[in-house]
Every structure is written in C-alpha cells, then in structure tokens.
Amino acid sequence: MKPSVGRVVHYRSFGTPVGEYASECRAAIVAGVPEGALPVADAERAQEWDSDAVVVDLAVLNPTGLFFDRCPQSEDNHRGGTWHWPERTD
Ligand SMILES: [Zn+2]
Known part of the structure; x- marks a missing residue:
C-alpha cells in the first residue's frame, strides 16, 4: 500500500530515555510524498531503514500541538x- 497525500497514518513519537514519556502513536496526515527522498535527519543512516520504506512529509497531530x-x-x-x-x- 503506497501512501498518498491526505491519508491518515500513525507517527511514532520519541520516548524519553529514562521513560518519563513513552513512545506513542500519534495521528498524522500525509502532507507530501517526495519522490526518492531520504529521511532528512537520517540520510547518512539510510541503509538502516527497510529497503521498501517510503519517506513522507507529515503533519503530526499531537494532543498539545502540530508539527511537521x-x-x-x-x-x-x-x-x-x-x-x-x-x-x-x-
Ligand atoms: Zn500505531
């Protein structure tokens, strides 16, 4: 299943190392599907990701606010x- 603009997916938040905050699923809307893009922050580690992983631009809906x-x-x-x-x- 390929993601497309406007689909709702889950974004996995970062938990804190000692567990004050757990890693949780958040609702996110696919805002863009860049062709052939690598994760911006993780381009140097791209080989660690699943070979069929798709990179998308997300609008993440946290209970306390949005981020992109x-x-x-x-x-x-x-x-x-x-x-x-x-x-x-x-
Ligand atoms: Zn989930």
Whole structure:
C-alpha cells in the first residue's frame, strides 16, 4: 500500500530515555510524498531503514500541538520518528 497525500497514518513519537514519556502513536496526515527522498535527519543512516520504506512529509497531530517533519516508514519496529499504517483495532 503506497501512501498518498491526505491519508491518515500513525507517527511514532520519541520516548524519553529514562521513560518519563513513552513512545506513542500519534495521528498524522500525509502532507507530501517526495519522490526518492531520504529521511532528512537520517540520510547518512539510510541503509538502516527497510529497503521498501517510503519517506513522507507529515503533519503530526499531537494532543498539545502540530508539527511537521519528513519521516521514513517503519512497519516492523515502530521506532521513534517514523510513520506506519494504523494498527487494526477490530
Ligand atoms: Zn500505531
């Protein structure tokens, strides 16, 4: 399934190292799908991402505010700073 502009996905927040804040799923809207883009902050570590991971520009809806970032996909380990398709809840 390829992401497209306007789809709602999950963004995985960064937890704090000692656990004051857990890593959590946040709602995010796909604001752009850059062709062939690498994660901005992680371009030098691109080989660590899944080869089929798709990078998207997200508008992340935190309960306390919005932020915008370019994020790689991580469907398996949901590491902080990545997006994934929403888990099924049924
Ligand atoms: Zn999720």
